[in-house]
Amino acid sequence: MSTVAAALTVERACVELGGRPILREVSFQLAPGEFCGLIGSNGSGKTTLLRAILGFVRLDSGQIRLADGTTAGRLVGYVPQKIALDPGLPLRARDVVALGLDGARLGPALPSRRRAEQVEQMLHAVGAEAFADQRVGLLSGGQQQRVLVAHALVRRPRLLLLDEPLANLDVRSTAEIVALLRRLSREYGAAVLLSAHDMNPLLPAMDRIVYLAHGSAVAGKAEEVVRTEVLSELYGYHVDVVRVHGRVVVVAAEASDQIRAAVARDPVHTASVP
Amino acid sequence: MFAPFMVHAWLLATIVALVSGAIGFFVVARRAAFPAHALPLGAFPGAAAASLLGVNQLLGLAVFCALGVLVISQLQRGERREVASALWLALSLAAGVLLLSLSGVYAQSINGLLFGQVLGVSREQVVSVAVLSVGALGVLALFARPLLLDSLSGELAAAALGRTGRLEWIFLAMLALTTVIAVPVVGALLVFTLMVGPASAARAFTNRPWRALAGSVALSVASVWGAIALAYLTNWPVGLFVGLLGAACYVSGRLRSAGAVAQAG
Numbered sequence A: 001m002s003t004v005a006a007a008l009t010v011e012r013a014c015v016e017l018g019g020r021p022i023l024r025e026v027s028f029q030l031a032p033g034e035f036c037g038l039i040g041s042n043g044s045g046k047t048t049l050l051r052a053i054l055g056f057v058r059l060d061s062g063q064i065r066l067a068d069g070t071t072a073g074r075l076v077g078y079v080p081q082k083i084a085l086d087p088g089l090p091l092r093a094r095d096v097v098a099l100g101l102d103g104a105r106l107g108p109a110l111p112s113r114r115r116a117e118q119v120e121q122m123l124h125a126v127g128a129e130a131f132a133d134q135r136v137g138l139l140s141g142g143q144q145q146r147v148l149v150a151h152a153l154v155r156r157p158r159l160l161l162l163d164e165p166l167a168n169l170d171v172r173s174t175a176e177i178v179a180l181l182r183r184l185s186r187e188y189g190a191a192v193l194l195s196a197h198d199m200n201p202l203l204p205a206m207d208r209i210v211y212l213a214h215g216s217a218v219a220g221k222a223e224e225v226v227r228t229e230v231l232s233e234l235y236g237y238h239v240d241v242v243r244v245h246g247r248v249v250v251v252a253a254e255a256s257d258q259i260r261a262a263v264a265r266d267p268v269h270t271a272s273v274p
Numbered sequence B: 001m002f003a004p005f006m007v008h009a010w011l012l013a014t015i016v017a018l019v020s021g022a023i024g025f026f027v028v029a030r031r032a033a034f035p036a037h038a039l040p041l042g043a044f045p046g047a048a049a050a051s052l053l054g055v056n057q058l059l060g061l062a063v064f065c066a067l068g069v070l071v072i073s074q075l076q077r078g079e080r081r082e083v084a085s086a087l088w089l090a091l092s093l094a095a096g097v098l099l100l101s102l103s104g105v106y107a108q109s110i111n112g113l114l115f116g117q118v119l120g121v122s123r124e125q126v127v128s129v130a131v132l133s134v135g136a137l138g139v140l141a142l143f144a145r146p147l148l149l150d151s152l153s154g155e156l157a158a159a160a161l162g163r164t165g166r167l168e169w170i171f172l173a174m175l176a177l178t179t180v181i182a183v184p185v186v187g188a189l190l191v192f193t194l195m196v197g198p199a200s201a202a203r204a205f206t207n208r209p210w211r212a213l214a215g216s217v218a219l220s221v222a223s224v225w226g227a228i229a230l231a232y233l234t235n236w237p238v239g240l241f242v243g244l245l246g247a248a249c250y251v252s253g254r255l256r257s258a259g260a261v262a263q264a265g
């Protein structure tokens, strides 16, 4: 990584909101084409970190650098976590993707075959052709998620920031979208930073992981980071990294026995990070 | 109905309808109906102030519009656009009461300011309105895509453009310009109908954004033409028909949406 210019460098980033420290000295780097999971439980600071990278939230100290020429906007794609699309808006899914391509441009949109093809390709890539002509505000949550991923990707960003893009997806769609993002990030050389509270669907795809707990982070390869000693140090108290049925679960020590039993009973519904 | 003295009326009304229909598309897309009501109504005391000082009415409207944009854009943070608009309206109407009592403007001209004055306009007025309208439509065309993206999601627009907030400003400024153009013609109360009625109807009939925009403009023009024709035939006020036709547009849009949803499921 030292030879290749990093797509994103976060150095000792600190953010305070409403007088509370939300991010504490978060540091990590992403190389072009890397697929990185940003993992943490609710309220751990994932959204805040992504918004800080976009420049929506000011750092109190530290630095965030994008690759040369990548200013927010041009070469950064973003899918926000909460997005309520107005069902009254006369916008088809394909219009939303087209806006991803040139929504920031001035002047009226002239019809262009090249533009239409790029949009079509992207709709195909995310599997949104079937509902491409429907009003986007009336699509289901998972369908909207695909359209928004297409919106963010169609510009071929060098850095793609996705905030909980898997939250509304069923198991099969989750696997599909992860595989798609993985493939496209390699193809386009785009670094992907994807937040999720559950790391499991990302394990097969992730090159790196940034694990957030209470605003502090550890980063590295998943097998280096997702370990009992490392995460216990991050949380500041003992946690167990439990592997059951091919899934990884991080649990507070006292809860781990119960969780082990629960997972054994019902492997699908495992929740829980302290 | 097409006598020489009516030509100015037709021209002026058409220009005003074009601009109102175009900005109306964005008013509805951005859910900004209340600011679209508060700015024109809040600007009307400006005309009273102008007559008190003996200056051009348009100038008074422009100054009050600019103040309105400042107050609304500075006070609104996130969801509070409604509150900011209401506050502006309260302030400006309070000033209006005072100004009207001081200036002794005739009831007739107040009536014109509230409900419009299409007939008996001068050639100069047509020219100045045409120039302002070309400006307004030009700016809207320039920012059409970013404004649409921002209507879809402020966050997406902010991510694509670097940072927004500026788009809301541009939008409010265009709303203000539309007010200056339209208030003397259709009135502070009725310009709202012309912006919201046709735009709401148009988007119920198509899923395509630029078609909805074109539809909004077309319906808005049709409404004022219809209103002038009906007023001529019945000798009732133009404003009555502008209001009625605008409302009819809105209702037809609602019926169509309800129908579409019923069909879909």
Ligand SMILES: Nc1ncnc2c1ncn2[C@@H]1O[C@H](COP(=O)(O)OP(=O)(O)OP(=O)(O)O)[C@@H](O)[C@H]1O
Residues within 6 Å of the ligand: A017, A018, A022, A040, A041, A042, A043, A044, A045, A046, A047, A048, A049, A081, A197
């Ligand atoms: N504008 C704000 N003012 C004050 N506190 C804030 C603000 N935004 C976020 N926070 C706080 O920062 C913390 C981290 O929030 P953030 O949204 O980054 O968490 P997250 O990891 O994205 O959570 P989730 O998984 O629920 O989306 C939370 O405790 C939240 O209350």
Ligand SMILES: [Mg+2]
Residues within 6 Å of the ligand: A046, A047, A048, A081, A163
């Ligand atoms: Mg979040």
